[in-house]
Amino acid sequence: MCNTTNRIVMKNVSKTFTTSHGQVTALQNINLTIKNGEFFCIVGPSGCGKTTLLRILADLEEVSGGMIRINSDGGNRPVNSMVFQEQSIFPWMTVAENVAYGLRMRGIAKKLRADIASHYIKMIGLNKFARAYPCQLSGGMKQRVSVARAFATDPEILLMDEPFGALDEQNRILLQQELLHIWDTSKKTTVFITHSIDEALCVGDKVMIMTAHPGTIKSVVEVDLPRPRDIAAIRTTVHYNELFQQIWLSLREEVLKSKQQEFNANENSQPEASG
Numbered sequence: 399m400c401n402t403t404n405r406i407v408m409k410n411v412s413k414t415f416t417t418s419h420g421q422v423t424a425l426q427n428i429n430l431t432i433k434n435g436e437f438f439c440i441v442g443p444s445g446c447g448k449t450t451l452l453r454i455l456a457d458l459e460e461v462s463g464g465m466i467r468i469n470s471d472g473g474n475r476p477v478n479s480m481v482f483q484e485q486s487i488f489p490w491m492t493v494a495e496n497v498a499y500g501l502r503m504r505g506i507a508k509k510l511r512a513d514i515a516s517h518y519i520k521m522i523g524l525n526k527f528a529r530a531y532p533c534q535l536s537g538g539m540k541q542r543v544s545v546a547r548a549f550a551t552d553p554e555i556l557l558m559d560e561p562f563g564a565l566d567e568q569n570r571i572l573l574q575q576e577l578l579h580i581w582d583t584s585k586k587t588t589v590f591i592t593h594s595i596d597e598a599l600c601v602g603d604k605v606m607i608m609t610a611h612p613g614t615i616k617s618v619v620e621v622d623l624p625r626p627r628d629i630a631a632i633r634t635t636v637h638y639n640e641l642f643q644q645i646w647l648s649l650r651e652e653v654l655k656s657k658q659q660e661f662n663a664n665e666n667s668q669p670e671a672s673g
């Protein structure tokens with residue numbers, strides 16, 4: 399599944415934003431090692447710093463303290479590729495052009511990039527739509543294209559920020575299964591944010607639970623469910639339910655804290671009653 403080489407190491411990482419209302423500490427004391435080939439999921443209450451952590455890994459945000467090391471292979475391929483919740487494909491390009499986009503940017507020859515794109519388009523079941531434009535696709539189909547494009551680019555690390563969060567349940571299950579299928583053939587180091595414990599258990603090797611704001615690491619649970627995974631089948635196992643309970647008990651406390659924080663913030667922002 400994954401080998402023992404460390405791909406990502408974070409030591410005492412913190413991130414503070416300066417806003418017009420003062421300083422916001424989004425992340426504190428993050429110590430984390432993600433191994434090469436690991437499928438690493440992150441869950442946590444809203445606003446706990448999940449996206450900030452991913453943006454730091456994507457080099458879109460600088461850390462305020464601590465250090466981060468990404469062990470790169472040093473080849474021609476990109477270090478990372480990101481898939482967002484909202485489809486981020488180009489509306490003026492066909493499905494095939496979208497999937498091949500990263501390869502074109504890397505100067506890969508036309509024939510080779512067409513072959514690679516076609517391979518991933520088949521994997522996501524959109525062969526008949528290779529020449530279609532995004533406006534001709536459903537939301538689920540567009541998100542499939544985003545996933546195919548990320549894999550086709552062959553990054554060393556795949557960063558996924560709630561990639562299926564906006565999809566209905568049926569499409570989500572189909573895409574989770576397709577993601578697992580593509581991932582099984584590439585064993586790419588993946589960092590995957592989700593609000594769903596079920597999704598984290600279906601796809602992940604590890605699930606990291608974050609505390610309510612400011613985000614720290616509460617615990618990391620190893621998902622020792624066998625691979626390759628059939629999503630429908632693993633959900634019926636006793637061990638899946640044990641893991642679900644373990645994660646939920648840890649997460650529940652943080653979700654309640656986060657709700658209380660929201661309530662307190664609302665109370666403090668209420669204008670005082672006059673008279």
Ligand SMILES: Nc1ncnc2c1ncn2[C@@H]1O[C@H](COP(=O)(O)OP(=O)(O)OP(=O)(O)O)[C@@H](O)[C@H]1O
Binds near residue numbers: 415444
């Ligand atoms: N650019 C920014 N400027 C100021 N504050 C920010 C910025 N980005 C994030 N924050 C704050 O940092 C904290 C963490 O935000 P972040 O988006 O990382 O959380 P999250 O866990 O991804 O939330 P959600 O689950 O709701 O997407 C929040 O308090 C947020 O308001």
